[in-house]
Amino acid sequence: MNENENPNHYDRERPAGLTPVTVIGLGAMGRALAEAFVRAGHPTTVWNRTPEKAAPLVAEGAVLAGSVEAAVAASPLVVTCLTTFEATRQALGPATEALSGRALVTLNSGTPAGARETAAWAAGHGARFLAGAVKNVPSAVGAPDTLLYYSGDRAVFDTYASTLKVLGGDTVHLGAETDLAALYEMAVGAMLLPALVGFFQGAAAVRSRGLEAGSMVRFAEKWLDMIKSLLPVYAEEIDRGDYSEAASSVNLFLEGAAYDEELSRETGVDATWLAPLYDLVEQAVAAGHGEHSVSALTEVLAKRP
Template identity: 35%
Template sequence: MITLSDENARLLPVTVLGLGPMGRALASAFLKARHPVTVWNRTPGKAGDLPDRGAVVTDSVQDAVRAGQVIIACLIDYEAVRATIEQSPEDWKSRQLVNLTSGEPAQARQMSRWASARGIGYLDGAILTPTPAIGTPSATVLYSGARGVYEAVQETMAALGGTAMHVGDDPGQASAYEVALLDIFATSVNGIVHAFALASAEGIEPERLATFATGIGGLLPEMITRFAQQIQAGQYPGDRSTIASAASGITHIINTATAHGIDAGMLTAAKSIIDRAVADGYGPEGLARLAAVLHKSG
């Protein structure tokens, strides 16, 4: 196993498997940090300017893996990672696999078991920032899996810039953070576009709504921090807003949207959780209580 005590740890040869936009950004960051870089992609012609900057392009997975000591996978899904690694050499003694492919916590755990059975040091990772942030101070990457593997690649992965954090030995933890944060993003985007559709149906111009909508968005950081504290403590004071009042408000939204023929599926799903909380006697409590209601229903 490679360790941080190796004299040339900062310049370990890196292989990047997968040259989508994120894969190219990763390879670029390693090149900028002066690592020897080999790249592979199932479909040729995706390397862009990487060869001109010193990357070695190969059409063989075996050659790509043999060239690196830190093997970065950034593919479409975990099935693609498994199918790709199955083409690699059997000897992984001096190599580590860092999987930066997006997926689900259960898939990460299964992949870790699969890799371990083949003698492959495995680390799962979640990239929490967009492609342009890679290699800059604003990048954030979470890692989970065996601490020893993380320590073996930590200095090399520092080439990606910004914040890097090992969030636990459970290989599924990094992915769990990612899907939870994507949950916020996905439902927020739905709320934004739904609000614009509703406003438009009522004759409100998008730019006029945006003036007030940005103020609503500004409430969220404080709310997230407050909810985290309340959930941690198991106490949900209704001094600012209550589940009962939320039930009334969301009903108005659903009725207005439905009257205009606008899909209200996500809203009705949210209302069902609110109604369940009210039925269970939580109406006077704060909205953070809904997290516990959801967890219980799961």
């Protein structure tokens, strides 16, 4: 069933068949979400603890609700963009009666446990629930290749699929388990800080020679492309549990530790953040993975009994 076939009473109120949407939480990402809905023609109601943040959206045609209760009551589809699942439940606390019969979509950070707790909370108040994640920056919201994924009630996803695709053309439903989006959000997000700190360390080393950090961007992008090309290979090794075909062995990475230490001394750049990573590499060697593919680090990280 798509959203225009949904028989509930909201259909009769939709201009040109477009779903009314409420967006709660107007930080940088929340404003981008609301702006995408407004520009796509969806009647859009917004609410934020600091109402001044809504002014640019109101200028574009959004309606600022006077309370969170009024915001929830205004639309069949309620999209929240707050910091955590707990913050979402707290913000919606005064509007629990209005949630009944509505679709609640959360786009925030948090753990799988937080998603499960929020799903149970939403169901207890009569709402249908999807947890989601935006895998890009606010400026990318609405682009054809921007990825958002969701998990939870498949009927909600199917009903509002075309509305949700306004936020990004690469829109995926991961499954009925409500915590899958949070799981993938954290699993994929785990790559971000190590990758960025690696770039920042490199930038500091380059600048120690009086060179601009911008001079390494082109080469860093190529390096990331190479890493991207390896991910399917490593994923296959991990899923097979076979690390014997080592293009880059664990021992090879362990040998690199001395070079990082030498560069740190030469440039004066602090590289102590790498110590736990090399400790992990040493654990892998001790476990017999020295000549195996570096993807065998997964086995050390898993800490299976």
